[in-house]
Structures are given as C-alpha cells and as structure tokens.
C-alpha cells in the first residue's frame with residue numbers, strides 16, 4: 001500500500017492539451033538570432049501559472065528571448081529548494097520531411113506529433129500540469145520548487161539558463177538540486193522495462209585547430225605548408241581510437257544491463273561492452289558515445305587561390321570529453337595536433353557526474369516503480385548537454401528525469417531533433433503521475 005498522494009485526474013487530463021498548445025508556438029531556435037523567440041510561449045506559461053494564483057516572473061535576455069521562473073512554496077521551506085526546469089525553444093523543423101505539420105500538434109494513433117513533443121514540451125507540460133493541480137488542490141510540494149522554463153537551450157543556453165545564472169542567480173537561492181531532460185524514459189532490455197535516469201553529461205569542447213606555416217608561391221618547394229600540417233592534424237585527431245574509460249555511471253549502467261541480459265561485462269574487452277550497449281536498442285544512440293572521449297572534425301578552411309600557399313589554415317573539431325577527464329583530453333588533443341597546430345576553444349562547457357544514490361535519487365526510483373511496479377531504474381550518461389550545465393555553476397546538482405513509459409518499439413532517441421517527433425499520450429499521462437508523486441514526496 002502506498003500512502004503517497006495520487007495525481008488527480010485533472011492534471012493527467014490537461015497535460016496533453018498543454019503539450020499541444022506549447023507545440024503550436026513555433027519557438028524554433030536556429031542559434032543565429034533569426035528565430036521567432038520564446039516570448040509568446042513564455043506568456044502562455046505565465047498565464048497558466050497565474051491562473052492558479054502563482055506569481056511567475058517573465059524576463060528577457062534579449063528582445064523576444066523570454067524565460068519564466070516561479071517559486072512554489074513547499075511543505076517544508078527550511079529544506080533546500082528543488083529546481084524543476086524545462087526549455088521552451090525547439091530545434092527548427094524542415095516541414096516537407098514530416099508526415100504532419102510540425103507545429104500543428106496533431107494527435108494520431110495515440111501520439112502527439114510535433115516539434116518539441118519529446119524535446120521538451122512534453123516535460124514542460126507535465127511540470128506545468130502537476131504544479132497547477134497541486135496548487136489548485138491546496139497541496140504543497142515537499143519542499144520549495146523553483147519552476148523554470150528557459151529560452152535558448154538548443155543553442156547552448158547563453159540567452160536562457162546561462163543568462164539567468166549569470167544575471168539573476170537570486171532566482172535559484174537556496175536550491176541544491178534540479179531535475180529536467182534527458183532521462184527518466186523507459187527502454188526495453190531483454191524484455192524488461194528499464195528507466196534510464198540521467199546522472200551524468202559529457203563535457204563539450206568545440207575546438208579550433210590553427211595550423212601555421214610559411215606562405216609563398218605554389219610552384220616552389222614547401223616543407224612548411226600550413227594546409228599539410230592541418231590535414232595531418234585533422235586526420236590524426238579524427239581517426240584517434242580513444243580508449244574506453246568507464247566512469248562510475250557508465251560502469252553501473254553496463255553492469256546493470258549485463259545482469260538483465262546475461263551478457264558478459266568485461267571492462268578489458270571492448271567487444272563485450274559494445275554488445276551491452278547494443279542491448280539497449282535505440283537508446284544505444286545516447287549511450288554509445290559515453291564510453292570514451294570523442295573528436296569529430298566538422299569544418300575546414302584554408303587558402304584563397306590555387307597557386308598561393310597560405311600562411312595558416314583552420315579546422316573545427318566537435319570534441320566531447322568524459323566528466324572529470326577534461327585535462328587529460330586537452331593534453332591528448334594537443335599532442336595529436338602536433339607542433340605546427342594550435343588548439344583553441346570555440347565553445348567549452350563542463351562535464352557532469354553525480355552518484356546514483358541519495359534521497360532524491362531514491363525518491364525518483366520510488367516514484368517510477370510505484371507507477372510501474374517491477375521496472376528497473378539504471379543510471380546513464382548523456383553524450384550531449386542540458387541546462388544542468390549552467391545550473392551547476394551555482395552548485396546545483398542536476399538530474400535528467402522526465403519520466404515517460406514508452407512502448408518498446410519506439411525509437412525515442414531518434415525522436416530528439418528528428419523528423420516526425422512524437423510522444424505517446426499514455427506516456428504523458430504516466431509522466432504526470434510520476435512527477436506528482438516525486439514532487440509531493442522528495
């Protein structure tokens with residue numbers, strides 16, 4: 001028997017409508033300042049919160065780039081607050097590729113279709129419907145909540161979470177922990193439903209390689225050619241077989257998968273690790289890149305005429321380093337780049353990793369298993385990043401927990417930034433129940 005409060009039907013009933021309404025605001029964020037911005041969606045969120053008597057604050061980092069924050073008083077305000085955050089922007093959608101209008105939020109075959117359906121207007125709607133229901137019913141969350149809906153996550157959060165942390169840190173006063181995307185969804189492992197709770201994120205290092213050499217006429221002998229230096233460095237860095245380094249999160253995940261599947265876990269045997277990653281099905285897209293650093297060359301630029309050897313040449317590399325190992329990563333990249341190539345940061349953001357334990361983790365596991373008895377919960381590392389990176393600068397420990405019970409055949413990882421992004425209606429309702437339990441008890 002559970003003594004925990006149940007979500008009233010109203011929250012579950014409105015979550016689908018709220019998700020659809022949010023999708024209908026085109027908040028595409030191409031990252032170059034040409035998008036429509038989040039203002040209209042943010043005003044809609046403000047209305048939803050004011051409706052139940054809350055006093056949200058809307059603020060803009062730049063005209064149209066709006067975020068919303070509201071504090072909800074908890075039963076015990078002496079405890080540290082919990083940040084529950086989402087982002088209002090989405091990546092652009094190329095409509096001709098889609099089966100539906102990406103901003104119409106159609107419901108088809110029991111799913112809500114549209115840009116943002118999983119990233120992350122689903123979670124935004126779940127949070128808003130649960131908070132509204134709690135306030136309407138006169139229930140308090142267990143502790144103070146800081147509910148935040150940020151702008152600009154899809155372009156790195158500089159105009160959203162990053163801006164709020166830098167310019168309005170008092171909004172998060174007293175907060176020590178946070179939950180948001182990308183975790184809490186279920187995957188099928190050997191017929192067993194497993195929820196992946198995100199306890200780690202890789203760090204991000206977008207790097208510029210700058211090769212220098214002696215400029216001159218293309219007809220002469222050149223032993224110090226910047227283009228050659230760059231090409232060799234790009235090839236070395238791009239081909240480098242980064243060794244497996246299992247952080248505690250990834251080790252715990254793979255050990256858990258080994259237990260469920262009966263497959264062998266041998267940290268010294270990369271093939272055994274690959275088999276464990278594969279056993280996660282489509283979620284292996286999220287997990288596959290978390291066993292090691294990665295460096296993918298993405299841009300090249302050099303020269304201005306066929307018969308002129310340029311004095312310099314540049315390339316960009318998308319580097320992703322394991323949390324806690326950024327210095328080792330930098331040293332390795334510099335060594336691979338070689339003596340003629342300088343490595344500069346274009347964008348850099350921290351890696352995160354926290355233990356899969358503690359009261360909040362226990363509460364997340366309990367909330368999921370109360371609604372899905374018999375399910376397993378395992379930790380995992382996201383190969384990308386979230387706004388939890390920005391909040392970590394305030395000492396806030398972030399988890400990815402946007403609970404969704406998904407059918408085993410849905411390629412959930414492929415939905416992120418993908419064509420025909422969609423989320424099951426049942427999963428939204430499930431997530432609402434789980435979140436209500438969590439926020440009532442944690």
Ligand SMILES: [Zn+2]
Pocket residue numbers: 087119120153181
């Ligand atoms: Zn997202």
